Amino acid sequence: MKARVTITLKNGVLDPQGKAIHHALEGLGFGGVNDVRAGKMIELDLADGTSDADIEEMCKKLLANTVIENYRIERA
Amino acid sequence: MNTAVIVFPGSNCDRDLAVAFEQATGKKPHMVWHRETELPDGIDLIGVPGGFSYGDYLRSGAMAAQSPVMRAVSDAAAKGAYVLGICNGFQVLTETGLLPGALMRNAGIQFICRDVKLTVANSQSAFTSQYQADEEIIIPVAHHDGNYFADAATLDRLEGEGRVAFRYAEAVNGSARNIAGVLNEGGNVLGMMPHPERMSEAAHGGLDGKKLFDALVSA
Numbered sequence: 526m527k528a529r530v531t532i533t534l535k536n537g538v539l540d541p542q543g544k545a546i547h548h549a550l551e552g553l554g555f556g557g558v559n560d561v562r563a564g565k566m567i568e569l570d571l572a573d574g575t576s577d578a579d580i581e582e583m584c585k586k587l588l589a590n591t592v593i594e595n596y597r598i599e600r601a
Numbered sequence: 602m603n604t605a606v607i608v609f610p611g612s613n614c615d616r617d618l619a620v621a622f623e624q625a626t627g628k629k630p631h632m633v634w635h636r637e638t639e640l641p642d643g644i645d646l647i648g649v650p651g652g653f654s655y656g657d658y659l660r661s662g663a664m665a666a667q668s669p670v671m672r673a674v675s676d677a678a679a680k681g682a683y684v685l686g687i688c689n690g691f692q693v694l695t696e697t698g699l700l701p702g703a704l705m706r707n708a709g710i711q712f713i714c715r716d717v718k719l720t721v722a723n724s725q726s727a728f729t730s731q732y733q734a735d736e737e738i739i740i741p742v743a744h745h746d747g748n749y750f751a752d753a754a755t756l757d758r759l760e761g762e763g764r765v766a767f768r769y770a771e772a773v774n775g776s777a778r779n780i781a782g783v784l785n786e787g788g789n790v791l792g793m794m795p796h797p798e799r800m801s802e803a804a805h806g807g808l809d810g811k812k813l814f815d816a817l818v819s820a
Binding site: 538539541542544545587588590592593 | 659660663667695696701702703705706707708709710748750751775
């Protein structure tokens with residue numbers, strides 16, 4: 526069983542990396558990019574029966590820093 | 602005063618911090634490996650050093666915060682031991698929850714390694730009592746993730762309670778309210794991005810960092 530955790534910066538938290546990527550896209554001549562936010566994706570290969578609550582705990586305790594980040598769990 | 606310096610895989614300021622502790626206390630610090638579950642008895646001051654613990658994997662300080670020794674450090678802090686986290690050590694302390702907020706990528710993206718001017722925002726703490734209020738000091742920084750973030754309510758509380766120890770006196774990394782170092786509620790835990798241990802001998806070009814270690818010895 527697989528789960529995919531997507532971690533993104535909270536709204537209002539400055540994202541210097543997203544900004545740099547935005548600049549680089551503009552430098553390459555791509556117009557019409559309004560904003561870029563960078564995050565990360567973590568794929569978990571889990572034992573069958575791992576509960577949603579277990580994955581939530583993983584996110585809160587380690588995978589995301591909830592001071593600055595949101596997380597989204599998708600089961601594959 | 603008995604001191605300890607925590608050593609993680611990837612720490613690289615542990616020996617510099619040990620030298621600064623030894624100069625201030627006259628005693629060699631205990632070097633404590635991250636896998637230890639207990640600290641030696643009678644430790645009064647614990648240093649969490651700079652570096653790149655666990656290669657900064659996931660987030661700076663995130664893996665180190667989960668290492669066995671940090672539980673012992675948290676217990677010691679709860680009992681009143683002084684804990685000083687410098688640079689990566691500050692990141693570890695926020696990830697551990699011993700200090701509020703988070704250290705994010707520098708606003709300008711680049712790694713910054715230079716001397717910076719700081720203002721002493723609280724000269725009453727055990728760490729800063731040898732500085733004058735609002736004194737300007739020079740201490741070097743060397744970091745990629747030093748951009749201090751906390752929500753507005755937390756920042757207001759830190760300022761209201763005198764828990765901002767140091768501020769940058771110039772634009773450095775985009776930190777909220779120019780915060781360079783914060784104290785915990787009890788005043789016995791300090792995290793700061795600048796490196797006082799790199800400004801504590803005449804050969805370093807200044808002694809502004811030495812006062813922090815001397816203050817702890819007389820605390």
